Amino acid sequence: MARKSSSNIDLRQAFAGLSGQFRGLDTRDPSSWPALPRYVLLVLAAAVMVAILWYAWLKGVDEELEGEQAKELTLRNDYRGKLQKAVSLEELKKQRVQVLQYVNLLEKQLPNKAEMDALLSDINQAGLGRSLQFELFRPGQLVVKDYYAELPIALKVTGRYHDIGAFSSDIAHLSRIVTLNNLSVAPSGDKDKSGMLVLEATAKTFRYLDPEEIAAQQKATAKPGAKK
Numbered sequence: 001m002a003r004k005s006s007s008n009i010d011l012r013q014a015f016a017g018l019s020g021q022f023r024g025l026d027t028r029d030p031s032s033w034p035a036l037p038r039y040v041l042l043v044l045a046a047a048v049m050v051a052i053l054w055y056a057w058l059k060g061v062d063e064e065l066e067g068e069q070a071k072e073l074t075l076r077n078d079y080r081g082k083l084q085k086a087v088s089l090e091e092l093k094k095q096r097v098q099v100l101q102y103v104n105l106l107e108k109q110l111p112n113k114a115e116m117d118a119l120l121s122d123i124n125q126a127g128l129g130r131s132l133q134f135e136l137f138r139p140g141q142l143v144v145k146d147y148y149a150e151l152p153i154a155l156k157v158t159g160r161y162h163d164i165g166a167f168s169s170d171i172a173h174l175s176r177i178v179t180l181n182n183l184s185v186a187p188s189g190d191k192d193k194s195g196m197l198v199l200e201a202t203a204k205t206f207r208y209l210d211p212e213e214i215a216a217q218q219k220a221t222a223k224p225g226a227k228k
Helices: 002-020 035-087 088-109 113-129 159-172 211-221
Strands: 133-139 148-159 176-189 197-208
Touching: 035 088, 088 148, 088 211, 113 159, 113 197, 148 159, 159 176, 159 197
Parallel strands: none
Antiparallel strands: 133 148, 148 197, 176 197
């Protein structure tokens, strides 16, 4: 019993001595602390540092994981789109052929430079053939686009209602593309033309550019310092 009592006293003294090292510590000067408190402080500081670094690393890994997951989703969608195109490749080829055929058909409806005079004559003849009286037939300034040119023609014709309607239909059915824009129909103010209507419009016809004109147009747009 004496030995057991002596052991308890020694342990209490040891604990008392250890706990005594944590009393009266100067928080402004940790270097003056006893060894045990200093070691405990170092361990705590190291633990906090490790925890901060671990959190920062986990956060970086989490952000990287989210980025990879978003990339995976994008790649999956891209794969599905390409797979769909691959599956419908033959159908797309057929559609491309049809589009090219349609484009070629439209190009054939565009006159070249030499055929423009004949087209203007066709428009004039379409009006005369419906007994319309031309008060104005004035081609405007040619507007050159990338691969075609647009020619506006100011029109003013006088005639009966049905003749004017038939004239518009004839214009639409010309072998070349001609559109009527800015249409205005009003009764004639001339007393001698009672019951007549006056049609004012801008007819637009188009022609494709010759290879030389296309080259000149491309050269003009490619000049140094030219704004895109």
